[in-house]
Every structure is written in C-alpha cells, then in structure tokens.
Amino acid sequence: MNFQIAMLLGQDGVTNGAIYALLALSILLVFTVTRILLIPQGEFVTYGALTMAAIQAGHPTPLAWLLLVLTLIECALDLVARWRAGKGLRIDRQMIVKCTYAIALIIAMRNLPLATLPVAFQALLTLCLVVPLGPRLYRLFFQPIAGASALVLLIVSIAVHVAMVGVGLLVFGPEGARTTPFSQTGFEIGPVTLNSQTLWVLIMSVTLIFALFLFFGRSLYGKALQATAVNRTGARLMGISPDMAGKTTFALATFIGCLSGILIAPITTLYFDSGFLISLKGFVGAIIGGLVSYPLAALGALVVGLVEAFSMFWASNYKEVIVFTLIIPFLLWRSLKSHHVEEET
Template identity: 50%
Template sequence: MDLSILLILVQDGVINGAIYALLALSLVLVFTVTRVIFIPQGEFVSFGALTLAFLERGQAPGTLWLLVGLGVAAAIFELMGARRQLTPRLVARILAVDMALPIAISALTLWLAPQKLGVVVQVLLALAIITPIGAYLYRVAYQPLAGASVLVLLIASIGVHLALTGLGLVFFGAEGSRTDGFSSAMFDMGQLMVSGQSLWIVGITLGLVGALAAFFELTLLGKALRATAVNRLGARLVGIAPALSGAIAFTLAAFLGALSGVLVSPITTIYYDTGFIVGLKGFVAAIIAGLASYPLAGAAAIVVGIIEALSSYWASAFKEVIVFLVIIPVLLWRSWRAPVIEEEE
C-alpha cells in the first residue's frame, strides 16, 4: 500500500465516519433521554434516501402514507390518553399537530413532486416527510412503554425495526436507487482527489454537530433534554415533561437519520434494508462511547469509518465482520471496569 492509496482509504473512512457520527449522536441522544436503544434508526436513512429518489423521478413516495397513518394513530393515542382533561384548545392542538400537519405535507408533496423543482426543494420535502415520523413513532410505539425496563424497550425496537423494514419493501420495492449529488466538482489536492459531494458531507456534519452543541447549551428545549438525560425523575419534578423530551429526541433522531440518507445516497446505492447495516455501524460507535458521550461517539464513528475503509482494502470479504468485532474488546473492557452488583435472592 503506497501513500496515495492510504490517503484515498482514509478519505473514504472519514466520509463514511461522518455519516456514522450523525447516527451515533442520534442513538446516544435517544438512549440518554428515553432509555430506548433505537434500532430503527437505520430505517430513517433508507427512507430519507429513497424518498428523495422518488421525488427526483417526479413520483410521490409511499412514506406519505406512513406519515399520515402514524399521525392519525398518534392523534387517537393523544385524545384517548387525555380524554379526562380534554378542552377545545387541547383538541385543536392535537388535531393540528398530529393530523393537519401530515395532511398538509402530503398535499404539498403531491403538488410539487411532479414539477421536479430542483434538488433543494426535493431535499427539503424529503426531510419534511421523514422528520415528523420520529415523533409520531415515539407516541405510538414507545411512549406507552415509557416506564418499562430497557429490555422491554429493546424488544419493542426490534419489532418496530422489522415493521419499518417490511413497509420499506412495500413502499420502494427491492431495487436500489441513487440520487443526484449536491456537487459534481472534483478538487485536486496533491495525491488526493476530493469530490464536492464529500466536502458537502463533512461540512454539513460539522455544521450539525456545532448546531446541536449550541442547541443543548443555549436553548430552553436543549437544556430540558440535557436535564432529562441526567435525571429523569428530577426533570419531571421541576416541570419538564418526559413525553415532550422523548418526542423531541425522536424528532431530532429522525431528522439526522433522514439527512444521513440524503447525504450518502449520491455516493452509494440505497436499498430498502440498507439502513440497518449503516445504523449498526453507528451503533458500534455509540457503544464505544458508552451510549453517554456525544464527543466520544463522534470520534469513535470516524475511527469505525477508517477501520472499515482499511478492512475493505486488506480483507474486503470480511470488512463488516472486522467492524463489528471492534465492539468486543470495548465491551470486555467496560465489563471489567464496571462495579460488581450482586443479585438479590
């Protein structure tokens, strides 16, 4: 391996690692706030990419039906849960957020999709379709189990993952798709050629990391999420609603997942089940960070991306195995350092 090949592999690793970093941050956010190991995170990657692919072809994506269906289900859950405290204002708010919003997004998409208005409008539409699904999914599948154990929440996540994977096959079919890149430019940097799309991926990832840091440090909602992550009971005692924190966390996770799919779809073919493997690599980075540290999760994701790129050169047939094996020494190290807790008889 000469220097030029090494630089190419490192570049590929950093680009893939940037995507994994967004997913790892999402997984850490959801787990710290709700204790949910969000296995379906990868489905949002596939849904975001394939929704954009359909919009580029001038077709309405099947995810519109998912958006409206989950919105209606969330509205029913909200009305049933608050049936003893219902007021006209509360009913209007629930109907506006859970029913009017999905219908408005669907109507706008059905109107704009055949017009093929360009990549910016199509990306915004794809994000607008996928992002609210996170909040509705939390209300329907996870909020009723908020007081359950982590194991029960994990089982629920597996069920949601299987359901979304099946729906992805129904919505998009078995064939993969690619989308148009944000840029076709190429930049010569000595022994390395860097594509404009790669710079978009890295730049947007860095921008989002900075925006998330500012959100958690400077905004009231961000501070509420941090408080819920540190101490759920304490946050509830000072008036922070765990349900609202969970909905915000899932909304951010859906946005980051969909954006990851939009960013990666121009450089790789995305199938209805591709997101699961991509999400697992983000999960490896999140586990390395102990599902607790955002900076460590981002750094670990870059390392995972570089390991994957180097493995694809030395042992391409086993690159996935090598990436997932990274988690074993981390788990062993954490188990050795963890305090011993004796089970009660």
C-alpha cells in the first residue's frame, strides 16, 4: 500500500463514516427519548435514495399512496381513541391537514415534470415524501405500546424493519439505483482527487452532528424530549407530551436517514434491502458511544467507516466480519464497567 492508495481508502472511509455517524446519532436520538432501538433506520436511507432515483427517472413513486394509507389509518385510530375517551367522533383540523398533505403529494407526483426538476427541488420532494413516514410508523406501531418493556419494543422494531423491506420491494422493485451527483467538480489534494459529492456528505454530516449536539445539550426542548425516556409519567405531569416527543424524534430520525440516502445515492448503488447492513454499522457506532454520548457515537461511526475501507484492501472477503467484531471489546468493557443488580443488593 502506497500513500496514494491510503489517501483514497481514507477518503472512502471518512465518507462512509460520516453517513454511519448520522445513522448512529439518529439511533441514539430515538433510543434516548423513546427507549426504542430503531432497527428500520436503514430503510429510511434506502427509501430516500430509491425515491430520489425514481424522481430523477421521471417515475411517480407509489410512496405517496403509502403515506396516504398510513395517514388515514392514523386518523381512524385517533378517532377511536377520542370516542373511547368520551370526546365524540370529531374530525379536527390536524387530521384534515394531514390528509390534504398526502393528497397534494399524490397530485404533485402525477403532474410535475419530475425528471427535469432542479436537483435541490428533487431532494426536497423526496424529503417531503419520506419524512412523514416516521411519525406515522411511531403512531401506528410504537405509541400504543410505549410503556412496554425494552424487549417488546425491540421485537416490534424488528417486525417493522421486516415489513418495510417487503414494502420497499413492492414500491421500488428488486433493481438497484443510483442518482446523479450534486456536482461533477473535483478538488486536487496532492495525488488524490476529492469528489465534490464527498464534500457534500462531510459538510452536511458535520452540520447535523453539531446541530443535534447543541439541540440536546443546550436547548430546553431537547432536554424535555430526553426527560420522557427517564420518566414518562413525570414528563407528562410537567406538561411534556410523550406521544409528541416520540413523533418528533421519529421525524428527526427519518429526516436524517432520508438525507443520508440522498447524499450517498450518487456514490453507491442501493437496493431495497441495503438498509439493514448500513443501519447495523451505524448501530456499532452508537454502541461505541454507549447509547448515551453523541460525540463518542459520531467518533465510533467514523472509526467503523475507516476500518471498513481499509479492510476492503487487506481482506475484502472478511470486511463485514472485521467491522462487526469491533463491537465485542466495547460490549465487554461496558459489561465489566457496569454494576449488576445482584452485586448491588
């Protein structure tokens, strides 16, 4: 290995690590607020990438219809909950806005010249289609069991992941897809040409990581969201809605996942089932951060990306094994560091 090859591998590792860092932060975000390990986080990445590819190909994706169906089911569940609470079957303004939004997206997908739209508008349309799926999934599958044990929440999360993979196959098909880069320019750094798409990934990743760190570390609303994971009843008594906190964090996680898919779609080909491995590598970064520290999770994900890149050069057949083996020493260290219940009693 010479210096040029090391630089190229390092560039790939940093690019992948930045994406894994975003996924690690979103997994950490959802877990600290709702105690849910968001296994389907990788599906939001593939949904974002494949939706962007479909829009650039001029194909109106059926994802808007899926959003409408989930919205109608959510409104029906809200009406039943109000009826059981003795508030009557009254359709409020929020329900009308949600349904109108989904219908407007269906009309837009049918009538807009999707293939000729500017890339920025295509990305915005992709976010508008994918991001609302997160709060809908929380309302349908997780909100009714929000007070359940962590094991039950994990089982439901795995079931949602499996369902989303199947829906992805129906909506996008088995073929992989790539999108056109945001820019074709490159920058010479010594013997290596730095792709502009790599810069987009790094800039957006650093911006989001810093924003999340400030939001949860310095803002009152961010701390209020974390309070729902510590004590849902206490948070509700203090005027914090656990249901709204769950929907908000799922919306943020979906936004991060979809944006990650848009950023890496020009770099690598993604398929309907590509999200699981991507999500697992983000999960390794979150574990390195102990599921509590945003900076450590981002740093751990960056290490995962670098190890994966250099493993492809030295032992490409075992790169996945090497990456996932990273989790073992950190789990062992945290197991030895923590105090067991038997030792405390």
